[in-house]
Amino acid sequence: MKAQMKNTRFIFVMGGVLSGLGKGIATSSIAKLLQSRGFNVTAMKIDPYINVDAGTMNPTEHGEAFVTCDGLETDQDVGNYERFLDIELKRDNYMTQGMVWKAVIERERNLEYKGKCVQPWHHIPEEIIHRIKNVGKKSKADFVLVEIGGTVGEYENLIFLEAGRRMRISMPGQVLFAMVSYLPVPSKTGEMKTKPTQTAVQTLNAAGIQPDFILTRSLNELDDKRKEKISLHCSVGIDDIISSHDVDSIYEIPSIYQKQGFDNRILEKFNLKAKKGNLNTWNKRLVDTPRNAKKVIKIGMVGKYFATGDFTLSDSYISVIESLKAAVWAHNAKAEFTWINSEKFEKHSAKVEELNNYDAIVVPGGFGERGVEGIIKAIKYTRENNIPYLGLCYGMQLATIEFARNVAGIKDANTTEIKPNVNNPVIDVMEEQKKKLATSDYGGTMRLGNYNCVLSSKTHVAGLYDKKNIIERHRHRYEFNNKYRKKLEKAGLVIAGINPKQDLVEIIELPVSEHPYFVGVQFHPEFKSRPMRPHPVFVGLIKAALDK
Ligand code: GLN
Numbered sequence: 001m002k003a004q005m006k007n008t009r010f011i012f013v014m015g016g017v018l019s020g021l022g023k024g025i026a027t028s029s030i031a032k033l034l035q036s037r038g039f040n041v042t043a044m045k046i047d048p049y050i051n052v053d054a055g056t057m058n059p060t061e062h063g064e065a066f067v068t069c070d071g072l073e074t075d076q077d078v079g080n081y082e083r084f085l086d087i088e089l090k091r092d093n094y095m096t097q098g099m100v101w102k103a104v105i106e107r108e109r110n111l112e113y114k115g116k117c118v119q120p121w122h123h124i125p126e127e128i129i130h131r132i133k134n135v136g137k138k139s140k141a142d143f144v145l146v147e148i149g150g151t152v153g154e155y156e157n158l159i160f161l162e163a164g165r166r167m168r169i170s171m172p173g174q175v176l177f178a179m180v181s182y183l184p185v186p187s188k189t190g191e192m193k194t195k196p197t198q199t200a201v202q203t204l205n206a207a208g209i210q211p212d213f214i215l216t217r218s219l220n221e222l223d224d225k226r227k228e229k230i231s232l233h234c235s236v237g238i239d240d241i242i243s244s245h246d247v248d249s250i251y252e253i254p255s256i257y258q259k260q261g262f263d264n265r266i267l268e269k270f271n272l273k274a275k276k277g278n279l280n281t282w283n284k285r286l287v288d289t290p291r292n293a294k295k296v297i298k299i300g301m302v303g304k305y306f307a308t309g310d311f312t313l314s315d316s317y318i319s320v321i322e323s324l325k326a327a328v329w330a331h332n333a334k335a336e337f338t339w340i341n342s343e344k345f346e347k348h349s350a351k352v353e354e355l356n357n358y359d360a361i362v363v364p365g366g367f368g369e370r371g372v373e374g375i376i377k378a379i380k381y382t383r384e385n386n387i388p389y390l391g392l393c394y395g396m397q398l399a400t401i402e403f404a405r406n407v408a409g410i411k412d413a414n415t416t417e418i419k420p421n422v423n424n425p426v427i428d429v430m431e432e433q434k435k436k437l438a439t440s441d442y443g444g445t446m447r448l449g450n451y452n453c454v455l456s457s458k459t460h461v462a463g464l465y466d467k468k469n470i471i472e473r474h475r476h477r478y479e480f481n482n483k484y485r486k487k488l489e490k491a492g493l494v495i496a497g498i499n500p501k502q503d504l505v506e507i508i509e510l511p512v513s514e515h516p517y518f519v520g521v522q523f524h525p526e527f528k529s530r531p532m533r534p535h536p537v538f539v540g541l542i543k544a545a546l547d548k
Helices: 023-036 076-085 096-111 118-140 155-170 195-205 224-234 250-259 262-270 280-292 320-330 342-348 349-357 370-385 394-406 431-438 482-490 535-547
Strands: 009-015 041-047 065-067 071-075 094-098 143-149 175-180 213-217 241-243 296-303 334-341 360-363 388-391 413-415 422-429 447-455 469-476 477-481 495-497 504-509 517-522
Touching: 009 023, 009 094, 009 155, 009 349, 023 041, 023 076, 023 143, 023 250, 023 262, 023 370, 041 071, 041 076, 041 118, 065 076, 065 469, 071 076, 076 320, 076 504, 096 118, 096 413, 118 143, 118 155, 143 155, 155 175, 175 195, 195 213, 195 224, 213 224, 213 262, 213 477, 224 241, 250 262, 250 280, 250 495, 262 320, 280 320, 296 320, 296 349, 296 370, 296 535, 320 334, 320 360, 320 535, 342 349, 342 370, 349 370, 360 370, 360 394, 370 388, 370 394, 388 394, 394 477, 394 482, 394 504, 394 517, 422 431, 422 482, 431 495, 447 504, 477 504, 482 495, 482 504
Parallel strands: 009 143, 009 175, 041 094, 041 143, 175 213, 213 241, 296 334, 296 360, 360 388, 388 517, 413 422
Antiparallel strands: 065 071, 422 477, 447 469, 447 495, 495 504, 504 517
16 A cells, blocks of 8 residues: 555645534544555644644633643644544644744744745745645655634635645645535524535635535535535535534544545545445444443533633543543443532532532643632542542642642642742742743743653552553643652652652552542643543543442
């Protein structure tokens, strides 16, 4: 197959009519389908906003910031690609408008354009194309899926469409375009309407691009009549209009596409042949299990973030949710999530007793003061009542504070993130972060990406991993304060993992004799968990929940 694929092929995925259509899942599913045919596939996301990365945006407005192994804060879709393809992507696999312009402007300042007039319509698409091709080159992929964020016709994604258009001209036979479009169903007529899709294709045409495929997002499966209509008005062959109707599980979409021969059509257009694709194990675990499992695991997510506007908590914590689901499915059960606003525990302490209704409690990452005292109350309750607990990043830091206050007797223990002058900063800002905070140097400056961790032997967590030296992804500025290590250990806290180079505490736990599962990790295991290979700390949590 490799011999056949001398050149990388590029498939652009863009959206029409409205945003939030699931382009990321469409992109991931096309990628998965091609991977199932034996190809080496990668994917990249383009976000048309000015932010240089996704790290400075509010997760309740934009969704989760997904951190790559080499430490870039990217869009949640990059997480979808990693999960669907089970590969690790790099910072190259993400691009924003801000990143592109910044690079061009910096180059101009360094005289690298050798005195030329540097122009948006020439040098910007050139930089975009260079970045897209670079992903193909570095990954040696047979296919690069390129998802362009936003909707066709928006001022801010025009320049990316222009880059795609130029690539198609300069690389004949190597570039295809798929437009994901929306078919509304007006409540009075109950009929799927194709006109907005027709208009979106005209808009794309105005940018010089004729789509090769149209993926129709709608409530119901697309019928022949509407397929014919779209085909006629949009000049796309009937077989190249793919129904991408709503289904229960995002993991079912690759086989929805497969049933319609989408992968075959892509290969035909590129003039390629490949072995048959097989999605059986994928479907069995990720589609059938959640549908058929009898056992339900109730997971309580305790935090402060709640739905605002278009985005919901599940967008803010998509990787955590998918990791938990994967761990539950691996145990042949299905997951039920409840969002628990910690602020209510601040006003009414007794309300924490509702945590007894859950099989496991998770406190995900977070920042700032809001809801924190309520979270600490919730953690205390899970610790004292043997409810399996997993704390991720902030969830680990707050578990440390709770333990310091209520077990080690350090009553005013806190983090300097909330109380900069606290007497007992059991969680303190990292040394290298101090200057960055003092100079308001916030963008992309946290401790980000992969760092090593050595597991302490005979701990609960060490028993979950298959190795002693692990690598995990990070995103934080504050850290367990080593000045309190001895005192907390003496009170019974177990330090289960250490970063060997900086001697930073990466994992805390309680011994199994004390608690069925009480684990806090400074890193974000959710970024490394995969649907078919759930991360050990999630697996451990769910196992404890089932045993309970
Ligand atoms: N706010 C904490 C810190 O910066 C935790 C960050 C997180 O949960 N990602 O260290």
